[in-house]
Amino acid sequence: MRFLAPIACLAMYSCGGGGGTNSEPTSVAIQAPSVFESPHPEIWETQPADEAGFNQALLSEAFDYAMQDGSFSQASLLIKDGKLVEERYRGITDGEVNALVSRASEPGAKDPKFWRDNYGARDADSLVTSWSTAKSFTSVLVGIAIEKGFINSTDQTAADFITEWQPDARSTITIEQLLDMRSGLVPACFSETTETLGECEQAADSEAGGNIVFHFDQMTACIDRSLAIDGAAYVWARGGSYQSGE
Numbered sequence: 353m354r355f356l357a358p359i360a361c362l363a364m365y366s367c368g369g370g371g372g373t374n375s376e377p378t379s380v381a382i383q384a385p386s387v388f389e390s391p392h393p394e395i396w397e398t399q400p401a402d403e404a405g406f407n408q409a410l411l412s413e414a415f416d417y418a419m420q421d422g423s424f425s426q427a428s429l430l431i432k433d434g435k436l437v438e439e440r441y442r443g444i445t446d447g448e449v450n451a452l453v454s455r456a457s458e459p460g461a462k463d464p465k466f467w468r469d470n471y472g473a474r475d476a477d478s479l480v481t482s483w484s485t486a487k488s489f490t491s492v493l494v495g496i497a498i499e500k501g502f503i504n505s506t507d508q509t510a511a512d513f514i515t516e517w518q519p520d521a522r523s524t525i526t527i528e529q530l531l532d533m534r535s536g537l538v539p540a541c542f543s544e545t546t547e548t549l550g551e552c553e554q555a556a557d558s559e560a561g562g563n564i565v566f567h568f569d570q571m572t573a574c575i576d577r578s579l580a581i582d583g584a585a586y587v588w589a590r591g592g593s594y595q596s597g598e
Contacts, residue, residue, distance in 0.1 A: 396436035404437045406430075411438055421445045426474045441478065444471035457554055460544025461563075470566075481565055491531050506531065516575055537577040542566045549573035 401408040411430070418428045419440055430438040449467045456462045474480070482489070497503040506528035511517040517525065522537070529535045541552035542563045549567045564570050 393434075396431065397434070399432075399435040399437055401437055404432050404435065406437060415440050421447050422451070424448055426471065427478075427480060439476065441474045441476060443473040444468065458544040466544065487531075494527060494531065503527065514575060521579055536579050537574075538580045540564055540573050540577055551577075 401411050415428055415438060417423075419425050419442055422445075424444070426443065427441050428439070429436065444467055449464045452467050453462055453464055460466055494503060494506065498505060506526065508527055509523060510525050510527050510530055511523040517523050525535050525537075539552045540549050542549055542565075544563075544566070547567070549564055549570070550573070564573070567573065
């Protein structure tokens with residue numbers, strides 16, 4: 353189960369007096385929720401590099417470096433003072449595909465088509481994953497939740513919200529440990545062959561994050577993970593960020 357904050361709904365009815373007469377319910381005015389208006393534009397206003405205080409030649413050189421073959425970068429943007437100064441996009445290169453295929457352990461990932469289908473041509477309208485940027489956003493959201501009183505502190509146990517952990521040893525895992533990737537839970541990996549999530553079979557796979565982004569239900573598998581041997585090793589793994597978001 354997932355923790356949901358209870359919402360109390362109060363229905364008010366008038367009470368009829370004497371004679372067994374039934375009174376009609378008193379109507380209650382319902383106020384529509386306020387509409388949130390984002391201060392950020394849906395389409396960024398652009399500004400030339402020189403007007404924004406940048407040297408265009410040096411900026412282009414920096415973007416060339418960021419987007420070079422082998423960097424695995426597919427989008428680079430520079431926004432200053434709310435204005436888009438520079439942007440560049442590209443799909444995965446043949447060299448990057450070959451590098452990923454050579455390191456792949458799953459049969460599905462050994463097929464170059466897998467990488468080209470998932471990371472082909474890219475432009476300003478392409479949908480992309482945030483990758484580890486989501487960790488920073490999650491930490492900010494947790495801070496906002498603490499400020500608003502939804503969470504007591506990062507020392508609070510995550511099991512207060514992830515009720516599946518309450519009956520066992522995972523009940524001691526704190527929110528801070530999830531944010532720091534020190535939960536002690538075994539890493540989860542995605543199998544291109546079976547299209548399922550499970551415990552990583554190779555250390556290199558877990559260190560790369562396990563490619564769990566390819567699974568349609570990442571949350572359930574991350575929550576269902578068991579505890580690893582305490583203090584054996586530190587492994588970089590993104591699962592804790594998913595659970596922090598939960």
